[in-house]
Each structure stands twice: as structure tokens, then as C-alpha cells.
Amino acid sequence: MLAREQVEGADRRCWRCGTPCIKRDLEQWFFRITRYADELLDFSKIDWPQPINLMQTNWIGRSEGAEVDFPVEADGVDPIRVFTTRVDTIYGATFMVLAPEHRAVAALTSEEQRAEVEAYVAQARRETEIERMSTERERAGVFIGAQAVNPMTNERIPIWISDYVLPGYGTGAVMGVPAHDERDYAFATRYQLPIRYVVRPRGSDLPDGQAFLPHTADEVLVDSGEFTGMPAADAIPAITTRIAELGLGGPAVSYRIRDWLVSRQRYWGPPVPIVYCDVHGPQPIPDSELPVLLPADVDFASTGVSPLQSHAEFLAARCPIDGGPARRETDTLDTFVDSAWYFLRYCSPHDAERPWDPEAVRRSATWATSTSTSRSWPCATRVRSWAPITSG
Numbered sequence: 001m002l003a004r005e006q007v008e009g010a011d012r013r014c015w016r017c018g019t020p021c022i023k024r025d026l027e028q029w030f031f032r033i034t035r036y037a038d039e040l041l042d043f044s045k046i047d048w049p050q051p052i053n054l055m056q057t058n059w060i061g062r063s064e065g066a067e068v069d070f071p072v073e074a075d076g077v078d079p080i081r082v083f084t085t086r087v088d089t090i091y092g093a094t095f096m097v098l099a100p101e102h103r104a105v106a107a108l109t110s111e112e113q114r115a116e117v118e119a120y121v122a123q124a125r126r127e128t129e130i131e132r133m134s135t136e137r138e139r140a141g142v143f144i145g146a147q148a149v150n151p152m153t154n155e156r157i158p159i160w161i162s163d164y165v166l167p168g169y170g171t172g173a174v175m176g177v178p179a180h181d182e183r184d185y186a187f188a189t190r191y192q193l194p195i196r197y198v199v200r201p202r203g204s205d206l207p208d209g210q211a212f213l214p215h216t217a218d219e220v221l222v223d224s225g226e227f228t229g230m231p232a233a234d235a236i237p238a239i240t241t242r243i244a245e246l247g248l249g250g251p252a253v254s255y256r257i258r259d260w261l262v263s264r265q266r267y268w269g270p271p272v273p274i275v276y277c278d279v280h281g282p283q284p285i286p287d288s289e290l291p292v293l294l295p296a297d298v299d300f301a302s303t304g305v306s307p308l309q310s311h312a313e314f315l316a317a318r319c320p321i322d323g324g325p326a327r328r329e330t331d332t333l334d335t336f337v338d339s340a341w342y343f344l345r346y347c348s349p350h351d352a353e354r355p356w357d358p359e360a361v362r363r364s365a366t367w368a369t370s371t372s373t374s375r376s377w378p379c380a381t382r383v384r385s386w387a388p389i390t391s392g
Contacts, residue, residue, distance in 0.1 A: 091221070
């Protein structure tokens with residue numbers, strides 16, 4: 001697996017061997033840092049410069065809105081869920097756009113559209129997120145031959161895929177409201193999709209030939225069923241409540257931040273301390289069996305998979321629950337996992353029972369914050385050698 005900076009050229013080839021790079025769908029391990037998103041937005045106990053606070057706030061990207069389920073006309077396929085901060089515009093949703101990688105695409109694509117859809121998906125998977133999000137690109141897509149149902153209007157709306165929708169942001173699906181979103185407006189204009197204005201400034205005309213974007217206090221809903229005439233600010237909670245009553249979603253908070261992908265399909269790095277049992281599924285290795293050590297006699301032949309997958313002795317393990325046969329995880333942890341904590345080891349380099357001594361770290365941190373003339377912690381200046389811990 002290559003990092004983005006190891007892929008070169010417009011045709012996206014490996015920086016070392018020139019092989020064309022492709023994306024693969026993998027089951028991988030993540031640190032669930034999204035659980036700490038709100039905590040990371042609390043700067044009350046941190047004396048950081050305001051620009052840094054702003055950068056962190058934008059990185060986390062907390063948005064309050066609503067999740068809405070759009071039923072689809074296909075047996076065995078769940079409704080498509082979208083997240084929106086402007087649920088007051090839902091009556092203007094005239095189409096739906098999915099990320100090409102969305103899990104529902106394959107099941108919903110009609111046979112007549114399948115070849116065109118598969119070609120577009122393959123093309124999108126070769127692009128970077130930066131390329132896909134560029135504001136200079138024309139918004140293009142492919143109709144997949146399926147329909148969804150707008151839950152507030154009960155209208156059938158076409159489902160498209162487009163690379164401007166990313167699988168890792170929101171739900172990987174957006175409701176197309178071209179009258180009130182620039183990207184959707186450009187998309188609808190190109191493919192001659194309906195454009196319906198449902199929010200307008202009170203007593204003022206709507207813009208001609210463009211989306212109406214301002215979100216001000218004097219906006220009211222139009223052509224929005226029972227909510228017509230209601231101020232937009234009041235309509236947002238009212239429509240959200242109605243959606244919840246229908247069992248099709250409700251209030252939600254979304255974050256730009258994503259869980260930290262730490263799986264790597266390579267030899268070096270701390271092994272992921274998990275085994276797979278056919279009976280009990282994935283199980284964490286007991287603390288008493290840590291650290292997991294990498295074998296020294298692996299075959300580094302170029303096979304496209306981790307060399308640990310061909311090491312029978314490393315793979316063989318026992319289930320921690322019943323002692324039955326199990327298979328050891330072959331992914332290793334990203335080396336950034338090492339660099340995120342290794343400096344703490346300097347405070348207790350000879351502790352054989354744990355990665356570091358919390359009390360030694362506390363003393364050193366207290367000393368460092370109270371001493372403005374020093375550039376290093378006292379524990380770090382005393383260390384001549386140390387050994388990294390090899391298990392997560």
C-alpha cells in the first residue's frame with residue numbers, strides 16, 4: 001500500500017516501480033477518534049493561538065442538521081440516508097447523487113446502465129480527493145437507472161452517481177437541491193434536471209439563472225406543502241420533527257473528522273493484536289500474551305499482499321475464549337502510531353512491565369510546563385538508549 005506522496009504523475013504510478021496504482025476495498029482497523037470530536041473542540045483549558053484553534057475547528061468540522069432516509073424502488077435495498085444542514089430545502093430535492101463507491105450503487109444499477117456506471121466508477125477510483133473536489137471541474141455524472149422517493153413530496157426522483165460526492169464525507173449521498181446549492185445547480189443545468197425554488201427572501205425576487213444561496217433571517221418557504229410561508233429558521237426544526245415522526249430520520253450531528261485508519265499491509269510496524277476465530281469472530285489478544293513479535297524469516301517476494309500472510313507459523317494462533325484454532329491478523333499498525341507515543345518512553349526506558357510509567361510522565365510534564373528556560377524534559381536528557389514496544 002502506498003501513501004499519496006508515493007504516487008507520481010498524471011497517470012498515478014508507483015514512485016519506485018512505475019506500476020499503475022489502483023484502489024482496493026479492504027477491511028481495515030481504525031482508531032475511533034470521532035468519539036472525541038466534541039472534546040477536541042473544547043479549548044477552555046488550552047492556551048493556543050486563535051489561528052490554531054480555528055484550524056482544529058475546521059478540521060473537526062462539526063455540523064448540526066438532520067439525517068433523512070430516501071426510500072428506493074428496489075427489493076432488499078435499504079433506504080438511502082443523507083445528511084443535510086438545510087432540511088428546509090428538502091421540498092426542492094429533485095434528484096439524488098451518490099458517491100461512485102456507495103454500497104447501494106451495484107444493487108440499484110439497471111442492466112441497461114451497468115456498463116456505463118461501471119466504467120465511471122473505475123474512472124472515479126483512479127482520481128484523488130483533491131481532483132474530485134476541485135471547484136474548477138465541470139460536474140459530471142451518470143444516471144444509474146434507478147429512482148428514489150422524496151419522503152416529503154412522495155415524488156420519484158432519479159439517482160445519479162458523481163465523483164464530486166465522496167464516500168468518506170457524510171453518508172456518501174446527497175439530495176440534489178439545485179435551486180439552493182451551486183454544485184447541484186451546475187449538475188442539474190448540465191443534465192436538464194428540474195430546478196425548484198423552495199426558499200426565497202420575503203418580499204424580494206429570486207435570482208435569475210443561478211442558485212439562491214443566502215441563509216438570512218427574512219427567508220420563507222414556498223412550494224413546501226404545509227410548511228409554505230413559514231420562516232426558514234422555524235421550518236428547519238419543524239421539518240426535522242416531521243421526518244422523525246415518519247420514522248425516516250431526525251436530528252443529527254456530522255463531523256468532517258474521520259476515524260484514523262491505522263492498518264498497513266506490510267511487514268514493519270507493530271502487529272495488530274487481534275486473532276480471528278471461526279466461532280467467536282475477531283478477539284483481542286490477552287495482555288499476558290503481549291507483545292506480539294514479528295517473525296524474522298519472512299519472504300519479501302512481491303505478491304501484492306502482506307508477507308505475513310504467507311508465514312504459517314505466525315498465522316497460527318489460539319482463540320482466547322475457548323483455545324480453539326484461530327488466525328492471527330496480518331495487518332500492522334501505521335508507524336505514526338509509534339511516533340504518537342514513543343517520546344513518553346523516554347521517561348521510563350527500563351520499565352519492562354508497561355510502555356511507560358504514568359507518574360514519571362506526570363512529573364516530567366509538570367517540570368516542563370513550569371520551566372521556561374529548558375528545551376527538553378529532564379527524563380529525556382538522562383536517557384542513552386531505549387527499546388520500543390512492538391504491540392499496540
